[in-house]
Structure formats: structure tokens, C-alpha cells
Amino acid sequence: MTDPNNSLKVVEVFRVAPQPKPGTSDSAISSGGENLTYNKDGPVSTVFQVNHELSLPLTFFDFLWIRFPPFHRLLFYEILPCSSPADALLFFHSTIFPKLKTSLSITLHHFLPLTGNITWSENSPKPTLDYVQGDTLSFTVAESDADFHHLSISHVKAAVMALQITIFPNSGGFSIGISMHHAAIDGKTLFLFLKSWAHICKHDDILLPNQFKPFYNRSVIQHPIGLQLETIYLNQFLNMDGRQNNRSLMVAAHYKSLAVPNSFRGIFEFTSANIQALRKRVTTRMKEITTKQQQERDPSVHMSTFSLTCAYTWVCLVKAQQGEEEEIKGDKIPLFISVDCRSRLAPPLPANFFGNIVTAYLTVAERKGLLGEDGFVMAIIAISEAIKGLDNGVLNGLEDLVSRLYLSDEQKSTADPRTVFTTAGSHRFDVYGTDFGWGRPRSTEVVRKNSTGAITFSDGKNGGGAVDVGVVLEKHHMEAFASLFAKGLETL
Known part of the structure; x- marks a missing residue:
């Protein structure tokens, strides 16, 4: 249970954008020398060439969790021994946070959809995960130990992910808090992202080993009853809460x-x-x-x-x-x-x-x-x-x-x-x-x-x-x- 005596000081809220490959514009995000245009079938590889916007199709697996509560993961780390809280703060702000922020931007270059939003517009038969040029990831820096920043969710738009780094100067540690929308990613994808971020941060690298490169191609899901489940799930959501044509993305009242x-x-x-x-x-x-x-x-x-x-x-x-x-x-x-x-x-x-x-x-x-x-x-x-x-x-x-x-x-x-x-x-x-x-x-x-x-x-x-x-x-x-x-x- 959260201790009511604990305090939280939000130091700053950053918006972290994916870092383009050197020599490219913001609208051409690539990796490893490749440039692929994303289409409805998804790229064969793991990278995008983005011209202003991208729409990643969601599948019937995703639709199941469209109004499920966000999941939050916390990871707590110890800072190298510091003689005082002031030293811990200095080390965090001068060394740890800059590396985390820079490596996050590089990692998002490979995980572009994490900066986007789930939307379900009136003229769309089903929800999509949309990225628009300029979309960024919320990255909060705080001191103390209160709950971390929650996802921004409304009836019409739901952020895929938000991050918060919290420093505990008195105990010489910090936490990384991740809030994720289950309709966009599951636990396995979350740790694919976290392991990629950790690898880039630790090794000062801009490229990912093959085992960390995300695979986006939706056409590989070929289950014969997939379309049937998609129709059933979407119709049930459209008629949820006793309303017709209900495209709300808010967490269901039951939860x-x-x-x-x-x-x-x-x-x-x-x-x-x-x-x-x-x-x-x-x-x-x-x-x-x-x-x-x-x-x-x-x-x-x-x-x-x-x-x-x-x-x-x-x-x-x-x-x-x-x-x-x-x-x-x-x-x-x-x-x-x-x-x-x-x-x-x-x-x-x-x-x-x-x-x-x-x-x-x-x-x-x-x-x-x-x-x-x-x-x-x-x-x-x-x-x-x-x-x-x-x-x-x-x-x-x-x-x-x-x-x-x-x-x-x-x-x-x-x-x-x-x-x-x-x-x-x-x-x-x-x-x-x-x-x-x-x-x-x-x-x-x-x-x-x-x-x-x-x-x-x-x-x-x-x-x-x-x-x-x-x-x-x-x-x-x-x-x-x-x-x-x-x-x-x-x-x-």
C-alpha cells in the first residue's frame, strides 16, 4: 500500500522522440542501412520508413484487451554506493538519467509504435495503432516513491506507453516505471523493448542484436477463425455499456x-x-x-x-x-x-x-x-x-x-x-x-x-x-x- 506520508516531487516531464538515423530526416526512420515502406501487410524486416504517419493494424488478439486496465511494471535499481543523498542525486542527474534518456530515444527508433496512440474513429471499422510524425513518449522524472505516471486514456485515444524514472536519494536507488496498454503490447513485447533499451544504454550502441529486433508483419497470423473472432469481439465492444456504436477506449466500468x-x-x-x-x-x-x-x-x-x-x-x-x-x-x-x-x-x-x-x-x-x-x-x-x-x-x-x-x-x-x-x-x-x-x-x-x-x-x-x-x-x-x-x- 502506498504510504500517505511519502511525498513525490515531479522534477520534469519530458517528451522523448525516436532518434532518426544520422543523415536522415525525421520522416525517414531506418536502421542498419535499410529503408522499408510500411503497408497493411507489415514490413518483412523490423524497421520503418515513415512519411508523416503510420498505422499499425491491430489483430483479434489485440481487440480482446481494448478496454482492459493498463499494466504497470516497476523495476528498482541500486545506485553505486554514494556517501550522501546529495551525491546520489548528483550521480543520477549527471550520469544515469542522461544515458537513460539518450538510449531511450535510440531504442524508440526501433520501436516506433510505442510513441503512438490507439484510436477508433467513427469512420474506421476497427481500432488501429497510429503514429503521426512528431508523436513522442511521456517520460517523467521524479523524486521520492509515490506511484508513477499513468497512461493518458480518453474515449477517443489511448497512449501505448508512458515511463517514469523515480530517484530515491535517501536510500541510494531509482526505479523505472512502465505503464502499457495491453491492446498494443503484451509482457513478452514489453521485455523485448526493455532488453533492447538496456542493451543500447549499457553498450552505447545504436544497433540491436537480431534477437532484440521487433518483428511487425501481421500477415503471418493466418488462423482460420481469426476473422470470425475479430468480428465477434468488435461487435461486443460496439454494444458494450448498453450503447450502440460504442467506440470508447476508456477502461471498462467492471474493472x-x-x-x-x-x-x-x-x-x-x-x-x-x-x-x-x-x-x-x-x-x-x-x-x-x-x-x-x-x-x-x-x-x-x-x-x-x-x-x-x-x-x-x-x-x-x-x-x-x-x-x-x-x-x-x-x-x-x-x-x-x-x-x-x-x-x-x-x-x-x-x-x-x-x-x-x-x-x-x-x-x-x-x-x-x-x-x-x-x-x-x-x-x-x-x-x-x-x-x-x-x-x-x-x-x-x-x-x-x-x-x-x-x-x-x-x-x-x-x-x-x-x-x-x-x-x-x-x-x-x-x-x-x-x-x-x-x-x-x-x-x-x-x-x-x-x-x-x-x-x-x-x-x-x-x-x-x-x-x-x-x-x-x-x-x-x-x-x-x-x-x-x-x-x-x-x-x-
């Missing part, structure tokens, strides 16, 4: 209602040993509670690192919410699992595809089962069934996903928003490998505007195969969750 004031964010670690113990626990209990016929019919349970850590966290969250004086509606507890579809499409997309290729798969478990002695096993079975369903087609059964994610009126009457859980992030992003030249992050977290129900994942701060999960809860629920989380791992 605004989930914000819980005075809530706490917590990060909890699964060590490699914890994960192995959870895997052993599932194997043992599955043999004890299932019959031989059941084991022969369905012998495998998906026991990946994600499945194990997600199932355990899910059960702890459900148990932590018990004891409410008011009755919580619903006997079934839904969990939306984020799935990166890049490698699951045919043909598969490159890992450096720029955009949002994430969808959400729904799994449901009985509340009674999750609260029981074998709640963890019940959770892992439910998650396994959802993941196995991907083998039947990663996009099958997603026609009603908008109404599920944004809760239709019918679902609002039967579902309790406090027990609708979602996952975000990944322990495979190598978050702690994001080194701008002053060492790896000391800590990092995903922030969802104090919205309960989100379970976030990242690689563990301490390495060694550890996984960090983040949750947001009211104080008394956080205390209960922390106790359940720790005691449960101790008894494995």
Missing part, C-alpha cells in the same frame, strides 16, 4: 469497480526446493485419492512450474478470503490463465513478434474442493485440464471470451468479482536480466492499480529457478494469505 482502496501489494517466493516439494506432493496424493481406473484413463497431470505455483497461490487466495461476514456468491471459483500463443499458432510466430499474442483460458474449480484438505491437488487438476485443452486448438472456444472477461450483466448476477482470478506475467521473462549498466534490478513487481484477483509471475529475485508471485489484497486478507502461504510450504 474500475475492482479497484480496492488501501490495499496491499505483496510478493512471495517459491524456491526451487519448494517447487520440487509441491510436485512430489501432487504425485503422492494423486496415487492416494484416485482409483486405478482413473489413473489409467487420465494418467498425466500437468505439473509445470507455472501450474504448481499458480495452483498453490490460487488455493491460498481462496482460503484467505474465508471468514467474510457477508456471503460470497457462487460455488465455483473461476481462474483466467494467460496464454502466449506465439509458438502455438500454425505457422508459429517468431518470439520477437511485436504486439499482443496473449489470450485467456478459463478454468473453474468447486469452492468446496479448493477449501478442502486436497485443495491444492484439486487446483492443479483444474489447471491441467485447461492447459491440456490447448492441444485441441489454442483459439477454440474463445467466442464468448469478451463477455467473460468483462462480465456481462447475466454473469454479474451470479459471479462475485472478488473471486474471479487472473494470471499475468511469466517466470520466463528473465526480468532480473534487465541490466542498463548499473547492475541487475534489486526487485521488480507488476502493479494492477490496487485491483484484487490478479496473480502476477516473474522469475525469482534470488535466482536458482525460484519464482516470485505477486498479489493485491486488503490488509486482513493479506495477513491471512501470508500465513497460509508460509505454513503450507513449511509442512510439505
Whole structure:
């Protein structure tokens, strides 16, 4: 929870523009000696020649998140030892910030759409990501530790990204805060950008290694039901909120209602040993509670690192919410699992595809089962069934996903928003490998505007195969969750 006694001093708000290649005009942005004109099919390479404006097509993957709340990522870094707060400020403003700002401008040269805006005009059948010559990225510099700058979103236009650098002179550190629109980029694209920025900053380079170059070509997405999903999703948004032809880009009212004031964010670690113990626990209990016929019919349970850590966290969250004086509606507890579809499409997309290729798969478990002695096993079975369903087609059964994610009126009457859980992030992003030249992050977290129900994942701060999960809860629920989380791992 943000401490009300903390203060924030905004030093300056900059607008950072992509840096053109030396010898070119602002309207000709290129890289590596290449100049490609962008068209509806996208460039084969990773660079643009821009004549005043560019429109990057959005796909049905992007449309799904068009009114979803922005995601915020924080990375905290230590400054080299300084003898006083004054020395820390001097080092930051004379060395760190100039390098970050210059390297950001160079990086945006490769990631031009990040300076643009999502728009949905009256004469356009669908939203687009637009860049107009002169568009820039908001880059705020602040002192203290308050929340960072939020994205500028209106009914007609939504910024793709905003950045804030906050210096903590008394503790000798600084943070990089990123706010991103999920309809434009997903977590994998975010870290493609951050790793590119870090590489350029650390190595004083203007070119990117091939693994960091973004791939923009939309024509490679050739799923046969893609156009069908696009039509379904757009029609549902156009008729959202009881209005016709609703092209609003504002965060949906359902998600605004989930914000819980005075809530706490917590990060909890699964060590490699914890994960192995959870895997052993599932194997043992599955043999004890299932019959031989059941084991022969369905012998495998998906026991990946994600499945194990997600199932355990899910059960702890459900148990932590018990004891409410008011009755919580619903006997079934839904969990939306984020799935990166890049490698699951045919043909598969490159890992450096720029955009949002994430969808959400729904799994449901009985509340009674999750609260029981074998709640963890019940959770892992439910998650396994959802993941196995991907083998039947990663996009099958997603026609009603908008109404599920944004809760239709019918679902609002039967579902309790406090027990609708979602996952975000990944322990495979190598978050702690994001080194701008002053060492790896000391800590990092995903922030969802104090919205309960989100379970976030990242690689563990301490390495060694550890996984960090983040949750947001009211104080008394956080205390209960922390106790359940720790005691449960101790008894494995």
C-alpha cells in the first residue's frame, strides 16, 4: 500500500522522440542501412520508413484487451554506493538519467509504435495503432516513491506507453516505471523493448542484436477463425455499456469497480526446493485419492512450474478470503490463465513478434474442493485440464471470451468479482536480466492499480529457478494469505 506520508516531487516531464538515423530526416526512420515502406501487410524486416504517419493494424488478439486496465511494471535499481543523498542525486542527474534518456530515444527508433496512440474513429471499422510524425513518449522524472505516471486514456485515444524514472536519494536507488496498454503490447513485447533499451544504454550502441529486433508483419497470423473472432469481439465492444456504436477506449466500468482502496501489494517466493516439494506432493496424493481406473484413463497431470505455483497461490487466495461476514456468491471459483500463443499458432510466430499474442483460458474449480484438505491437488487438476485443452486448438472456444472477461450483466448476477482470478506475467521473462549498466534490478513487481484477483509471475529475485508471485489484497486478507502461504510450504 502506498504510504500517505511519502511525498513525490515531479522534477520534469519530458517528451522523448525516436532518434532518426544520422543523415536522415525525421520522416525517414531506418536502421542498419535499410529503408522499408510500411503497408497493411507489415514490413518483412523490423524497421520503418515513415512519411508523416503510420498505422499499425491491430489483430483479434489485440481487440480482446481494448478496454482492459493498463499494466504497470516497476523495476528498482541500486545506485553505486554514494556517501550522501546529495551525491546520489548528483550521480543520477549527471550520469544515469542522461544515458537513460539518450538510449531511450535510440531504442524508440526501433520501436516506433510505442510513441503512438490507439484510436477508433467513427469512420474506421476497427481500432488501429497510429503514429503521426512528431508523436513522442511521456517520460517523467521524479523524486521520492509515490506511484508513477499513468497512461493518458480518453474515449477517443489511448497512449501505448508512458515511463517514469523515480530517484530515491535517501536510500541510494531509482526505479523505472512502465505503464502499457495491453491492446498494443503484451509482457513478452514489453521485455523485448526493455532488453533492447538496456542493451543500447549499457553498450552505447545504436544497433540491436537480431534477437532484440521487433518483428511487425501481421500477415503471418493466418488462423482460420481469426476473422470470425475479430468480428465477434468488435461487435461486443460496439454494444458494450448498453450503447450502440460504442467506440470508447476508456477502461471498462467492471474493472474500475475492482479497484480496492488501501490495499496491499505483496510478493512471495517459491524456491526451487519448494517447487520440487509441491510436485512430489501432487504425485503422492494423486496415487492416494484416485482409483486405478482413473489413473489409467487420465494418467498425466500437468505439473509445470507455472501450474504448481499458480495452483498453490490460487488455493491460498481462496482460503484467505474465508471468514467474510457477508456471503460470497457462487460455488465455483473461476481462474483466467494467460496464454502466449506465439509458438502455438500454425505457422508459429517468431518470439520477437511485436504486439499482443496473449489470450485467456478459463478454468473453474468447486469452492468446496479448493477449501478442502486436497485443495491444492484439486487446483492443479483444474489447471491441467485447461492447459491440456490447448492441444485441441489454442483459439477454440474463445467466442464468448469478451463477455467473460468483462462480465456481462447475466454473469454479474451470479459471479462475485472478488473471486474471479487472473494470471499475468511469466517466470520466463528473465526480468532480473534487465541490466542498463548499473547492475541487475534489486526487485521488480507488476502493479494492477490496487485491483484484487490478479496473480502476477516473474522469475525469482534470488535466482536458482525460484519464482516470485505477486498479489493485491486488503490488509486482513493479506495477513491471512501470508500465513497460509508460509505454513503450507513449511509442512510439505
